[in-house]
Amino acid sequence: MAEIEDVPKEDTSSVAEALTFENMYFALLGAAEDFRISKNPDIRKSIHCLEAILTLNPPARVEVRTRFQIAQLMWLHTKNIDHARDHLKKALSKVKDLTSMEELKLEITSLLASVYMAQHKHSEAVKLINKTIELAINYQFWYCQMCFQLAKANMDLGNISAAVTTLAAGAEYAGRINAQNTRLLFSLSQAMALLIQRNFDVADVILKEVGAILENAEQSGLALTSTEILNLKVYHHVLQVSEYIWQGLIKSARQSLKQLHSCYKQLTQLDASNVASTNNTAEMFHWMNTQQLFLLVYVVSVMHALQQGYTDKAESYAKKALHLIDKQRTYQNDSLLSSYQLILLEQLVLTHLLKGSTSGAIKELQKCTAVYQKHHHTLKHHRASLHTALGLYAMALPDSLDNALAQFNAALKYTVEPEQVAFIKLNSAIVHIKQELPPEQLNSLLESIEPGKMPNKCHSLKASSYCIQGLAALVEGRMKDAKSKLRETLVMANKADLNKLTSCAFVLLGDIFLKMENHRDAIEMVRSAHDIANRIPDVALQMWSAELLSSLYEKTGDGERAAEYGAVKQKITEKCCGDVELTVNSPEHCLLQWLDSEFPPSSMSMV
Numbered sequence: 001m002a003e004i005e006d007v008p009k010e011d012t013s014s015v016a017e018a019l020t021f022e023n024m025y026f027a028l029l030g031a032a033e034d035f036r037i038s039k040n041p042d043i044r045k046s047i048h049c050l051e052a053i054l055t056l057n058p059p060a061r062v063e064v065r066t067r068f069q070i071a072q073l074m075w076l077h078t079k080n081i082d083h084a085r086d087h088l089k090k091a092l093s094k095v096k097d098l099t100s101m102e103e104l105k106l107e108i109t110s111l112l113a114s115v116y117m118a119q120h121k122h123s124e125a126v127k128l129i130n131k132t133i134e135l136a137i138n139y140q141f142w143y144c145q146m147c148f149q150l151a152k153a154n155m156d157l158g159n160i161s162a163a164v165t166t167l168a169a170g171a172e173y174a175g176r177i178n179a180q181n182t183r184l185l186f187s188l189s190q191a192m193a194l195l196i197q198r199n200f201d202v203a204d205v206i207l208k209e210v211g212a213i214l215e216n217a218e219q220s221g222l223a224l225t226s227t228e229i230l231n232l233k234v235y236h237h238v239l240q241v242s243e244y245i246w247q248g249l250i251k252s253a254r255q256s257l258k259q260l261h262s263c264y265k266q267l268t269q270l271d272a273s274n275v276a277s278t279n280n281t282a283e284m285f286h287w288m289n290t291q292q293l294f295l296l297v298y299v300v301s302v303m304h305a306l307q308q309g310y311t312d313k314a315e316s317y318a319k320k321a322l323h324l325i326d327k328q329r330t331y332q333n334d335s336l337l338s339s340y341q342l343i344l345l346e347q348l349v350l351t352h353l354l355k356g357s358t359s360g361a362i363k364e365l366q367k368c369t370a371v372y373q374k375h376h377h378t379l380k381h382h383r384a385s386l387h388t389a390l391g392l393y394a395m396a397l398p399d400s401l402d403n404a405l406a407q408f409n410a411a412l413k414y415t416v417e418p419e420q421v422a423f424i425k426l427n428s429a430i431v432h433i434k435q436e437l438p439p440e441q442l443n444s445l446l447e448s449i450e451p452g453k454m455p456n457k458c459h460s461l462k463a464s465s466y467c468i469q470g471l472a473a474l475v476e477g478r479m480k481d482a483k484s485k486l487r488e489t490l491v492m493a494n495k496a497d498l499n500k501l502t503s504c505a506f507v508l509l510g511d512i513f514l515k516m517e518n519h520r521d522a523i524e525m526v527r528s529a530h531d532i533a534n535r536i537p538d539v540a541l542q543m544w545s546a547e548l549l550s551s552l553y554e555k556t557g558d559g560e561r562a563a564e565y566g567a568v569k570q571k572i573t574e575k576c577c578g579d580v581e582l583t584v585n586s587p588e589h590c591l592l593q594w595l596d597s598e599f600p601p602s603s604m605s606m607v
Contacts, residue, residue: 067091088112106142125153140282179282248460251497309499309536356539387411418455463492503532
């Protein structure tokens, strides 16, 4: 708890009244502190003691500081953030008329901004900080703190350009006062905002500059501890891996991911002597605590493994991370944990679908809706992803293509992110191809997802576009065009370690060679597809390639191998059919009907 200044000597009607107030004030203040720091803290009684001070009609300075202390306790230890906000607003209204209390005003402003953001009133937070930030220019810690807060509030509002500007100003200020750790934190945060804005070129410049500084930090005599350097390196590698994942360059991400794991391992092995490097208050910032970093390393590892198609590895990482989140929820329940949880659950949905478990997928989807019910604000950022996942789930079921399209159309209402929109449209095109739309209708859709119309620098989406264009050409009998598109898919997929896409292209090329009676090349292509499908694994591709191999070997007179692959296909089919039967009869299956209501009905979210 912040220390209270001595009660100011103000005019009172009598010395006795002043002494009585001082005695009561210090008695209550002492009792509040005792309750707060005792072996078994009693925060409620501590707050009651402080509230009792306000009934004594204290001087304005004492009232301001007492209200601030009450708000701090409520913010840190209770769920009464509405009451905390009210105390802070009253304190702020009084402190503006008092002299020599500028730093307390900044403390109050910063905490009130945090409260506003916790209540998802980000516009209020932006207005509040903008009114006060110039006052903070002479208080190094508070200026940096408010720059970070202002940037975060603008990010949450979607004002990415404003956030980038604020973070650049913060980096320039921190450099001017020689706060090197904080300067690099601002620069990396600016790079993160630019990546979210998909301004990859400018973000790359910053990442390269920071990377060079960190690599030479010890030799150049930069005033940073090993802990600070490793924390910054983890942040830097997370951004690099994330950029590669966004761009679908999975092979390129591999080295950065190894470095990320290495830096995090070193970070956990450092002793406490490396924690503080300076008494400079402007250097008292860090990106995330160790537990948060641990979870983030898992999250990016899951996403990387899944884009490679390695479903077992992705599932293993995701389950470990979710277990850690459950453990952390016993002592904290912040929005970051909810975001991590939803990202991991969404990734698990995809792993279950790839492994042919629709029942596992719908259970993870139900867990997502349970998180939304508890943390309503998360739906704003994740609703499009949920509808997309439901669409993919419907695609894996028989006779549910209409449901898949309905979910994809619902998803498009809740996102403007170019990569997400393109991903949804690509999957919608697959549904339309399966539905055998009239050529003119299908061509209009295919035109909208041509490779050249994919988001800039997104390698995986462009490769996927070539694959779907090749599939459409194959269905329409345009074999030369289909081969050209699918060979381009293979080149791009191999370059980036996109194993599922590679397998898809191989099996489609095999189908083309089969139709052309080129059985030798067809077998070579489909066996390659089947090997990859087994390795990653992907059940739909396993079944598809096994069926084609059975047909090919039958045509070439190899009855034994034809029977072998026919049995493989039959075994997978029976397993999937049994799983689908369980799925469509489960209560969670009715999630497919959720399209327009604000939240999934409570009957769908069995917490």
